Amino acid sequence: xxxxxxxxxxxxxxxxxxxxxxxxxxxxxxxxxxxxxxxxxxxxxxxxxxxxxxxxxxxxxxxxxxxxxxxxxxxxxxxxxxxxxxxxxxxxxxxxxxxxxxxxxxxxxxxxxxxxxxxxxxxxxxxxxxxxxxxxxxxxxxxxxxxxxxxxxxxxxxxxxxxxxxxxxxxxxxxxxxxxxxxxxxxxxxxxxxxxxxxxxxxxxxxxxxxxxxxxxxxxxxxxxxxxxxxxxxxxxxxxxxxxxxxxxxxxxxxxxxxxxxxxxxxxxxxxxxxxxxxxxxxxxxxxxxxxxxxxxxxxxxxxxxxxxxxxxxxxxxxxxxxxxxxxxxxxxxxxxxxxxxxxxxxxxxxxxxxxxxxxxxxxxxxxxxxxxxxxxxxxxxxxxxxxxxxxxxxxxxxxxxxxxxxxxxxxxxxxxxxxxxxxxxxxxxx
Numbered sequence: 001x002x003x004x005x006x007x008x009x010x011x012x013x014x015x016x017x018x019x020x021x022x023x024x025x026x027x028x029x030x031x032x033x034x035x036x037x038x039x040x041x042x043x044x045x046x047x048x049x050x051x052x053x054x055x056x057x058x059x060x061x062x063x064x065x066x067x068x069x070x071x072x073x074x075x076x077x078x079x080x081x082x083x084x085x086x087x088x089x090x091x092x093x094x095x096x097x098x099x100x101x102x103x104x105x106x107x108x109x110x111x112x113x114x115x116x117x118x119x120x121x122x123x124x125x126x127x128x129x130x131x132x133x134x135x136x137x138x139x140x141x142x143x144x145x146x147x148x149x150x151x152x153x154x155x156x157x158x159x160x161x162x163x164x165x166x167x168x169x170x171x172x173x174x175x176x177x178x179x180x181x182x183x184x185x186x187x188x189x190x191x192x193x194x195x196x197x198x199x200x201x202x203x204x205x206x207x208x209x210x211x212x213x214x215x216x217x218x219x220x221x222x223x224x225x226x227x228x229x230x231x232x233x234x235x236x237x238x239x240x241x242x243x244x245x246x247x248x249x250x251x252x253x254x255x256x257x258x259x260x261x262x263x264x265x266x267x268x269x270x271x272x273x274x275x276x277x278x279x280x281x282x283x284x285x286x287x288x289x290x291x292x293x294x295x296x297x298x299x300x301x302x303x304x305x306x307x308x309x310x311x312x313x314x315x316x317x318x319x320x321x322x323x324x325x326x327x328x329x330x331x332x333x334x335x336x337x338x339x340x341x342x343x344x345x346x347x348x349x350x351x352x353x354x355x356x357x358x359x360x361x362x363x364x365x366x367x368x369x370x371x372x373x374x375x376x377x378x379x380x381x382x383x384x385x386x387x388x389x390x391x392x393x394x395x396x397x398x399x400x401x402x403x404x405x406x407x408x409x410x411x412x413x414x415x416x417x418x419x420x421x422x423x424x425x426x427x428x429x430x431x
Contacts, residue, residue, distance in 0.1 A: 001273040003169050008034040008042035009058035015172050018272065019096055020050050022244065024179060027051055029160070030096030031074035034168050035084050039063040043080060045071035075135035082140035083164055086148040092168035094175045097160040100182035105155050111182045114196040115326045116317065116376055117205035118250050119181035122174045123163075127151030131158050153178055169270065173248045180247055180319060187323035190407050194326040197351065197376050204355050205295075205377075212297065214289040217281060229255050229263055229386075230276035236386050241271045245318040245393055248272055250378070252294040252315040255386055256304055260284050264293045264300060299354045299361060303382060306362035310382045312389040315354075317378030320400035324348075328375050331400050334414035337423050339399045342392050343371045344429070351375040368430055371396050 003011055012032045019025050019032075027050050033043040041061045044050075048057055048071060059069035061081075067073060074080075080093050104111055110126050113119040127146035132139025143162055146154045153163045153174055161178065165171030188194035197205075237253055240246040251271050254264035261283040265274065280293040282301065287293055300313045317325070324331050331346045333339040349372050353361050365372050370392055371381045379396060383389030406412040415423075424431050 024098035025096035079140035082144035086144035090164035098179040127154040217288040256311040302358035318397040
């Protein structure tokens with residue numbers, strides 16, 4: 001979806017629905033705003049149900065203070081206005097009360113955005129604004145002062161978070177990625193000590209590119225198989241986002257088309273909605289002209305070249321598996337027979353592997369061992385088709401969550417060697 005074509009009231013309504021439906025705010029909490037080219041501020045109304053907001057409920061506040069709409073503007077309008085005055089480059093603001101960010105807010109602590117590269121790329125360092133009475137100009141002044149220092153995301157003491165951006169989607173993706181970072185740090189702390197990426201590693205991620213030449217692509221020559229796979233890819237990306245296996249900014253899917261070609265998600269991409277025509281064809285090492293594939297394209301290409309049996313590759317960072325990732329710990333699959341049958345042993349590979357060590361990647365990831373954890377960079381799963389690969393991703397995340405949930409009650413007890421031997425024999429698994 002191209003949000004640039006939406007009216008501010010429609011974009012605010014759609015974005016707030018995403019926030020509410022994924023439990024990142026409450027019925028009464030949170031407010032969004034957009035400043036348009038005329039200096040008008042479009043903002044959510046006061047005292048309306050955030051789970052049932054309509055476009056006609058959105059309020060417009062003119063530069064002279066005139067209010068246009070059937071409701072009063074949010075009581076937090078003063079701090080939205082103050083942020084815009086402090087930072088003319090900011091054109092949208094997201095304020096809400098997602099649970100993990102609230103945990104940091106009430107603990108008076110800042111998250112470490114260097115535990116996952118996307119969190120640092122979108123947020124950098126995060127500011128902290130001292131407490132102010134909600135709706136007061138004092139609160140607005142304190143938040144604006146932090147934005148004036150250069151922060152794009154500011155945690156509000158005992159209040160939540162405020163994220164700004166060049167557009168509402170920019171601010172929302174910053175907000176969503178920061179909440180994932182906070183959830184990961186909290187869950188990772190249950191396992192051990194989450195580890196930060198070095199500046200050198202962060203630069204490696206930020207500079208990663210494809211460097212692929214392009215070829216002219218003629219959509220009129222598209223086969224039925226390609227059309228089907230493009231649509232399947234879109235459905236599974238949307239499903240992954242809906243299942244919270246992905247965020248709007250994190251997750252790469254690809255599927256093999258034939259011996260020399262595969263389809264892969266593009267960048268930039270909001271994984272909430274992807275269209276078949278946005279999917280990128282990679283053929284004989286070249287990309288579809290005018291499109292840019294996901295950062296992981298070279299790693300996916302290496303896997304397809306090394307393993308003809310593999311027809312789908314997924315990178316993702318679901319929060320429970322990501323907790324193991326930032327703690328550099330393997331996910332034990334000896335929890336349920338299904339986990340071991342589907343995933344076998346899930347090992348940890350260095351952060352750098354997907355950027356510059358494809359030999360190790362293809363040696364450790366195979367049809368026999370179809371899942372790996374990357375240090376500070378989520379997981380990768382492979383399979384014979386989209387459905388099988390997506391299923392493995394879900395099973396892997398369920399295993400990670402079950403292990404984390406077992407910690408307060410004494411931790412999990414792995415299936416013993418005899419049970420594993422019986423499973424291998426019953427299901428004809430290679431030992």
